[in-house]
Amino acid sequence: MNAILALGLALLTLLILVQGRYGLVTLISILINLGLMILTVILIAGGFNPVVVSVVVGLMILATTIFMNQAKPDVAGPAFVASLLVMAVFVGLVMLVFYFSQTAGFGNEDGETLEGFSTAIGVSFQQILIATGLMSTLGAIAEAAIAVSAGLATNEIQPGAGQSAMLAEIIGTAINTLFFGFFGGFSALFIWFARLSYSFSQIINNKVFVGELLEVLLAVIAVIMTVPTTAWIVHSRQRRG
């Protein structure tokens, strides 16, 4: 039996044990997101503009993540609007940073991965990098937006010390999730650098390292932007009615 399928079935079992019938919805939402990410890759390889594809598919991913995981419309609505606003700003930021970073494609450390491949494939790796930066952050944006929107809707906290503590906590835990999430992938690269005794100046200019670290930094920036934006949207809705 295929290992991935077996792992997926095990996850479904765990989800149903913990979430009941709703566990199936969670798994379907994960599968839809996965399918959309694979579709993105196929469309990019098929010659569509990577940035346009990732923005369009990104909207769909935000919608599935937010509306399938959050049944209450007064929580999901503001979270979705806030995510869209942040995404619009974030696309610009990612394009700007990756224009200057020169980290598209592969580094010297990727040599083994590239063996036997033609790399002159006529698709802009610069734009694939922008797509990667955007897609890897969408989950975190959606998660933070839901957390803020749900927190403000249930606790009915008035703006003030209690609320700012809650927002800070959401940012703190989201940073942990992202930090360790990316660090997991980083660990092999760090061991590589240490084993081959790269100097500090080599590391902070290294294509792979700078590319990956910029992705983490940008993702954290996106999450921090999401939290006050969502709070602002929730409050302006409450004021209106």
Place this chain on the structure above:
Amino acid sequence: MIKKYWRWLLILLPVATFLAARFDAPLYSTPVAQVTRVTASASQTETDSNSNEDRLITQRVQARLLNGPGGTIALTNTYTASQALDFPLRVGSQIFVTKIHGQYQLKDDKRDAILLTVAMCLIVLMILVLRRHFWVTLASIVINTAIFLLVVHVDISNQSINAWLIFSGLAIVFTLVTAAFIVGVNRLMLIISGATVAATVLAVALGYAILSLTGYNGVHLETVKYVTQAPQLLFYVQIVVGALGAVLDVAGDIAVSVYPQAIGRRDKFRNGMAVGRAVLGPLIGVLMMIFVAGTFAEAVLWLRNGNAVGQTIEWVMGLGLAQSLISAFGIVLAVPLTSGAMAFVKQVDA
């Protein structure tokens, strides 16, 4: 005056960082140059064996040496339009160069300025949004990074110590430190850490069992990247470290929201489960998207080199998929484990 406008002064920090990094060439021992003029001298179309068309562009570049002897140098840079392994030079780009047979050649781009500037932008944003919580968050990141670097150092300098043991220890220390920063050093921290460690251990054990039973069918450990030691070790280290933040997030959310409630054991468990159920879906999504988006460049490369979609998914994404599924086990398992521990702790309190 300063007190009133200090927030505006913060904006100067990224600018100052950028300028400092643009003028740090004297700190480097390798020659650094700044591009002063670029002329595209030739452009030719090339087609590979899969009939992918790309353009090969040659630039004639004039640059000013920023360290060492100084002076103006000339070099050529050839890059492909798709930029898989190379990049175009622009006026103002700072680059590392080497001198071979009296002729300067491009070595690599100097990327410290963009990296440090973005990092400083993040710090300023954190100060503005987090206010007094800023220092706690920053300290947590700095301390965890320091611990990680220390452990990597121990791992490579001590071949005699079991690497599995070192990284298991690392995961536990990460958990304790991060939990302490979330809730302070108290009983709650121990509950959150305990639940996180237990959930992660169970998740990895379950994942290991399933992978062993299926004989890693469809999961190719040889595709683990940047391998310098046993790929299997790196595979599991990546899962444990990668999942930690998300598992801690679940455990922390449950513990913090249930702790102040003065209700019975059974209700505490039920409320904890409700909090956990609400947060786990998006968190699994966060990790899944980080893992899968990271494979985009390689996946497109595979597809454009004439590989089938199924094959590309299996070889490029298979590993990351397995890792994010096992991480998801941890996130889901943390919900009953933390809720159970919270129900139990009330009894001890009473």
